Amino acid sequence: MSISSVARDVRSGFITMLPIALAVVPFGLLLGSEAVRKGLTPAEIGLMSMIVFAGSAQFLTVSIWTHPAPWAAFALAAFLINLRHVLMSASLSPKLKAFRSSQKALVAFLLADEIWALSERRAAHHPLTPGFYFGTAVGFYLIWLAATVAGTFLGEALPAPETIGFDFVFAALFISLVTGFAKSWRAIPIILASLFASLLFKTLYGGTGFILAGGLAGIGAAALLPPEKKKTP
Amino acid sequence: MTIDPATFLAILAMAIATYATRISGFIIGPYLPEEGRLRQALDAVPAAVLTAVVAPTIVSGPAELIASVATIIAARRLPALGAIAVGVGTVLVGRHFFGGW
Incomplete structure (x- = not known):
């Protein structure tokens, strides 16, 4: 290079x-x-x-x-x-x-x-x-x-x-990044699982564990999706 | 400009704890599969973690909810910086009119 x-x-x-x-x-x-x-x-x-x-x-x-x-x-x-x-x-x-x-x-x-x-x-x-x-x-x-x-x-x-x-700059940055990552229907269950698990955990327990809870729920949803036909870029 | 020994120790311990979380993914990275369900799960990390980070902010008030929707719409048409400007502008106007829940 x-x-x-x-x-x-x-x-x-x-x-x-x-x-x-x-x-x-x-x-x-x-x-x-x-x-x-x-x-x-x-x-x-x-x-x-x-x-x-x-x-x-x-x-x-x-x-x-x-x-x-x-x-x-x-x-x-x-x-x-x-x-x-x-x-x-x-x-x-x-x-x-x-x-x-x-x-x-x-x-x-x-x-x-x-x-x-x-x-x-x-x-x-x-x-x-x-x-x-x-x-x-x-x-x-x-x-x-x-x-x-x-x-x-x-x-x-x-x-x-x-x-x-x-304070909203970071929320807006992360929302626009998620929007960019969401290129097919497969992103929808991932985002919804993460959203709900994060809010549920935050409501029940407070603290900062909601990030991990939501993240794990979202990637868990991704693992349950049917295998992809072709590799996304 | 002094540094207290107990404070120094606490900061050093925090630094080590933080670094451990950040290097761990690089250490296990080469052992993670290239395809299959675990790979699908890992590919979803950016969207899943970022969504989890912002979820409480999105529902923290009517202004934030409206601004989040505006940001999503803007992000489909504009680069990230434009979408951020739309989001921040909307939240400022929204807070002026709505206050909290």
Whole structure:
């Protein structure tokens, strides 16, 4: 692969990511300001964004942070919230043919929801390349890190994301991606099973297990469908 | 700009737990079948997981429900960014008129 085609993929990944990362900024700012209220320093929340890099796990643990921090409880919470990443990485795994093992280790480190979703969409139309993936992921990572640290200095001078509709950006992104993945009738039972199982679990148990419950119901429905006649692209 | 030892340990433990979930699919990936029902199930992961993530948001209020339908319609005609703009615009207008359930 030539240098110019790598540069083109990096650029394409970066441009694809940028509007989504900008929508993440208000949430990063909020997380930073919440971290300060819970007695975390800018260095600590910065370190968390740097090595954990998982928005939902960070929001949950910061919202219940105590001193001294109960490391085992927080690790378990992060593990449970992030269990969906087992499914996500298993799904992405066969699409990483162009990646070396060392690159895959870094792919896993950067595999936040938004990056995974954008990579799956890319892989549905083009072979996924390291240039595209890291163009997407590294830019998103740096913007998230900068936003969370900046939030520690801005404090409570922030508008809530709901007031400007920013909270719906992720819902709209994920809905449009699902619409793109749904190319035949076969998607309908998968989506309905996931939708109902997710809502049922959320209503009954609350918490964040609904993602895994819905995901497993949807892929269970897919396994029960009659075998496909021809392979979809 | 200090880092408390207990906080450092907790953040490190969270990082390891998160990384474990993200690398596990790559470790088991090569052992997963190329076809058959398990493959059908794995191919459905993106649609199933993303649907599960957004389901509570879709039904969180009338504005969100209407905006979700608008996003689906827009996504069939527009690129993702256009569909997002339609969704966010609809939710802002909807919240102004409807409030919550």
